[in-house]
Structure formats: C-alpha cells, structure tokens
Amino acid sequence: xxxxxxxxxxxxxxxxxxxxxxxxxxxxxxxxxxxxxxxxxxxxxxxxxxxxxxxxxxxxxxxxxxxxxxxxxxxxxxxxxxxxxxxxxxxxxxxxxxxxxxxxxxxxxxxxxxxxxxxxxxxxxxxxxxxxxxxxxxxxxxxxxxxxxxxxxxxxxxxxxxxxxxxxxxxxxxxxxxxxxxxxxxxxxxxxxxxxxxxxxxxxxxxxxxxxxxxxxxxxxxxxxxxxxxxxxxxxxxxxxxxxxxxxxxxxxxxxxxxxxxxxxxxxxxxxxxxxxxxxxxxxxxxxxxxxxxxxxxxxxxxxxxxxxxxxxxxxxxxxxxxxxxxxxxxxxxxxxxxxxxxxxxxxxxxxxxxxxxxxxxxxxx
Numbered sequence: 001x002x003x004x005x006x007x008x009x010x011x012x013x014x015x016x017x018x019x020x021x022x023x024x025x026x027x028x029x030x031x032x033x034x035x036x037x038x039x040x041x042x043x044x045x046x047x048x049x050x051x052x053x054x055x056x057x058x059x060x061x062x063x064x065x066x067x068x069x070x071x072x073x074x075x076x077x078x079x080x081x082x083x084x085x086x087x088x089x090x091x092x093x094x095x096x097x098x099x100x101x102x103x104x105x106x107x108x109x110x111x112x113x114x115x116x117x118x119x120x121x122x123x124x125x126x127x128x129x130x131x132x133x134x135x136x137x138x139x140x141x142x143x144x145x146x147x148x149x150x151x152x153x154x155x156x157x158x159x160x161x162x163x164x165x166x167x168x169x170x171x172x173x174x175x176x177x178x179x180x181x182x183x184x185x186x187x188x189x190x191x192x193x194x195x196x197x198x199x200x201x202x203x204x205x206x207x208x209x210x211x212x213x214x215x216x217x218x219x220x221x222x223x224x225x226x227x228x229x230x231x232x233x234x235x236x237x238x239x240x241x242x243x244x245x246x247x248x249x250x251x252x253x254x255x256x257x258x259x260x261x262x263x264x265x266x267x268x269x270x271x272x273x274x275x276x277x278x279x280x281x282x283x284x285x286x287x288x289x290x291x292x293x294x295x296x297x298x299x300x301x302x303x304x305x306x307x308x309x310x311x312x313x314x315x316x317x318x319x320x321x322x323x324x325x326x327x328x329x330x331x332x333x334x335x336x337x338x339x340x341x342x343x344x345x346x347x348x349x350x351x352x353x354x355x356x357x358x359x360x361x362x363x364x365x366x
Contacts, residue, residue, distance in 0.1 A: 029244035036243050040253075047254040050090045052102045054113075058142040062117025065139050067146060068093075068101050073108030076177045076366035077147040079140060083159035084116045084131060085265040086220055091258045091346055092157075098251060100345055100355055107359040109366070112143045112152075114160075119266045124214050128272040132166045133291035140167070140174065151177035153362055156184050157345060158315065159273075162283055165297060165323070169283075170290045172299035178365050180358060181306040181323050183315045183344050186297075187284045188277050190318035193227055198278040205274040215265035224262075227313050255346060284322055297323070303331035305361050307344060307354060314341040333361070 058065040080101075082089045092113065093101040104111045114136070119126070143152050154176055156164035161184015168176055185191050197203060212219075225232070242248040265273075282288035288295040304327050308317035317336050324334045337344065337353050344354045 032244035032246075033240065036246070036249050040249070045253075047095075047250075047257045049095065049254055049257065050093045051096050052093045052099055052105065057112070057146045058139065060135065060138060062119065062123070063135055063139065064115040064117065065142050065146075066113045066115060068105050068111045068113065070105035070110050071108050072110050074363055074366040075149060076151055076153050076362075077110040077112060077143060077149055078104065078153045078155055078362065079112045079114065079143045081114050081136065081154060081156045081160035081164040082116075083157065084163065084269065085119060085215075085263045086159070086224075087263060088118075088258060088261055089113060089115050091255075091342075094258065094346055095251065095254045098254075098346065098351065100350065103351065103355045104359060107363065109359070109362065110147060112139075112146070114139050118263055119214070120264070121214050124267040126266040127268045128163075128166075128276065129290050131163060131269065132170070136163065136167045137171065137174075144175070151175040153178040153180070153366060155180040155182065155358070157182045158184055158341070160184060161320075161323075162186065162277060165300065166283065166288065166290055166295050169288075169295040169297050169299050170293040172301075176300075176302050178303045178305070178362055179300055179327075180362070181304070181320060182354070182358070183307065183309055183312055183320060183341050184323075185277075185315040185319040186306075186326065187319045187322040188281045189284075190316060190322070191278065192313055192316045192319070194223075194314070195278055195319075197223075198274050200279045203274070205271050205279070209267045209271045212267065214267045215270045217262040217264045220265065221262040224314075251347075284326060297326040298328040300327040301329050303365050304329045304333070305358070306332075306334045307358065308334070308336045309339050309341060309344050310336055311338070311340045312344075331365075 052068055054066045054068050056064055057067045080092065082092065093099045096102065101111055101113065140152065152175070154164050154168065156162070161181040165181070165184070165186065168174060168179060188195055198205070239252055276282045276288060283295065283297070286296055304323065306320055306323045308315070308320040310317065321334050324332050335357060339349045343349045
C-alpha cells in the first residue's frame with residue numbers, strides 16, 4: 001500500500017481511461033526502476049551462477065572434466081569443448097531456465113563440459129598443440145570411460161570449435177558420432193576485424209608475446225571492447241528501460257558478472273593461435289600439423305552441424321560456414337540464426353532458436 005501512494009496517478013477529468021492506465025503503468029515502472037537501481041548500487045548481491053548439479057569426473061593440472069547427468073534418453077553423450085581463456089565457462093550454465101547445459105540435460109543428453117581452468121604466468125609454455133594433442137584427447141577418453149558409450153558427440157563453441165576440429169582432424173580413428181560447431185571460426189581469412197588487427201603485416205605476435213609473456217586479461221578485454229565500442233552504452237540504455245522487470249535485472253546481473261570476468265591467455269598458446277590460424281589460416285588450407293600428424297578436416301566423416309550468427313563480429317558467418325565444404329561428411333548442415341556471438345549460447349533468443357535446433361539435430365543422430 002505504501003508503494004502505491006508513490007505511484008498513484010490522480011483522477012484527471014477529460015483524460016481517457018486507457019491513457020490514464022498507461023500513465024499509471026509507467027509510474028509503476030519508474031518506481032520499480034528506482035527501487036532496483038538503488039538495490040544494485042547500495043546493496044549489490046553476488047549473482048548465483050552454475051545451478052545445474054554436476055560431478056567432477058577428472059582433473060589434470062588446471063583442467064577439469066564435469067559430467068551433467070540426465071535421464072539419458074539418448075545413448076550418445078556430448079563432450080562440450082568451449083574457448084580457452086577469454087571468459088569462464090559458467091556462461092553455459094548461467095541461471096535456471098537460462099542455461100544451455102540445463103536444456104541439454106532436460107532433453108536427455110549426458111553432457112560433459114571441459115573446463116580449461118584459469119591460466120597464470122606459470123602456464124606460459126602451454127601451446128595450442130599441447131591442448132590439441134595432450135589435454136583434449138585425455139578428456140575425450142575420460143568421457144568415453146565415464147559414460148560407457150562406444151562413441152561420443154563433440155560440440156565446440158567459439159575457439160573450442162577449431163580446437164576440437166584440429167583434434168578430430170588429426171585423429172580419424174577417434175570414435176566420434178556427431179560434430180557440432182557453434183560460432184567457431186574455421187576459415188580465418190573471413191574472421192572480420194580480428195583477422196585485420198592480427199594480420200602479420202601490422203601485428204608482430206613474437207614481439208608481443210616475448211615482451212608480455214602471457215596475454216593479460218585487461219588486454220583481452222580491450223580487444224573485445226574495441227570490436228563494438230558502443231556496446232556498454234547500449235547495454236546500459238537497455239538496462240534502464242528494463243530496470244522495472246525483476247527477471248530482466250536478475251538475468252542482467254548474472255550475465256554482467258560473466259561479461260566482466262575476462263581471463264588471460266598463456267603466451268605460447270596465443271603465439272601459435274595467431275600464427276597458425278589468423279595469420280596463416282592453416283586449418284582450412286590443410287597444411288596444419290599437430291603432434292607430428294597432419295590435420296585434415298576431410299578426416300571428419302561423421303554428421304556435422306555448423307551454426308553461425310548473422311550479427312556475429314567475433315566469428316562472422318563467412319568464417320564458420322566453410323566447415324561444411326571442408327569436412328568429409330555426407331550428412332552435413334549449416335544453419336544461420338539471428339543475433340550475435342553470445343546470443344547463440346545465452347539469452348532468450350538462444351533458448352528459443354539455437355538450443356532446440358542443436359538438441360533436435362543431435363537427438364535424431366544419437
């Protein structure tokens with residue numbers, strides 16, 4: 001009752017009832033905006049993230065393999081390979097009813113998440129090749145052992161796609177049932193602004209790594225912010241207009257926590273990542289080698305799904321789609337959805353369009 005006194009619109013003769021109702025609604029919303037704003041500033045609460053129950057299956061140094069158990073109505077488990085560095089993987093299990101992992105387990109998939117961990121200066125000698133030939137194969141084998149399955153599906157998101165594609169392309173004997181690339185760059189000649197900024201003509205990665213050692217989180221943050229300098233402004237404008245909505249504020253707080261926890265890159269990993277992929281584009285050209293083995297995307301012969309986002313400025317559709325023509329699969333499909341890089345994996349658009357598409361595609365083949 002006390003709150004209503006602050007928002008009550010007085011009777012105004014001659015004002016149509018529908019207009020007065022809209023004024024009343026906006027007055028109520030403005031009150032809630034100020035209430036939620038004061039709570040965010042004066043009494044901020046740490047968002048609760050990662051709500052889906054999980055079990056740690058294996059750990060090696062800083063890397064962890066987690067199992068998210070389901071009713072397992074589909075025999076083939078899914079190994080989820082995310083990006084290394086840049087950000088933390090709880091974005092995939094952000095909040096109840098806003099979690100890709102929760103969605104997949106509800107659809108009957110046992111999902112295994114590879115968490116690379118948070119790297120420090122002591123990890124600077126870790127290379128891209130180490131990740132592809134040592135860490136990922138071990139995690140894939142542990143997924144097979146834990147699940148008891150004879151085959152697994154592999155899903156790579158963002159940088160996790162070229163990492164997992166390099167693994168599968170160099171290990172044709174590995175029992176992979178299906179492969180999914182979600183917003184993962186494959187043809188780096190089409191990788192947008194990052195490809196221009198990291199071009200060997202203007203960027204000396206050797207000098208960069210030799211000087212800094214590791215790539216600090218602040219440098220990673222600056223690179224992504226420069227892709228869209230007005231993003232923070234538009235985010236805050238959208239927040240103000242939706243600040244009356246409790247569910248929106250809860251989701252914003254969780255996503256904002258993740259969006260401001262950038263992670264560093266190991267120096268040697270970054271050196272090889274830039275040289276072999278952005279500068280020489282060796283994955284799609286077919287002259288990449290890992291652990292003494294040639295990496296050929298033609299070795300990927302299982303069903304393949306590639307998902308691009310129309311407004312993605314990190315992995316534009318033109319650098320994701322070439323996977324379809326590069327693999328040796330007969331069953332292959334490319335889907336391009338509305339939104340940007342993150343909207344494939346988090347938010348309402350992802351839950352309505354992307355997650356159901358990935359789940360149904362895998363279900364038909366698992």
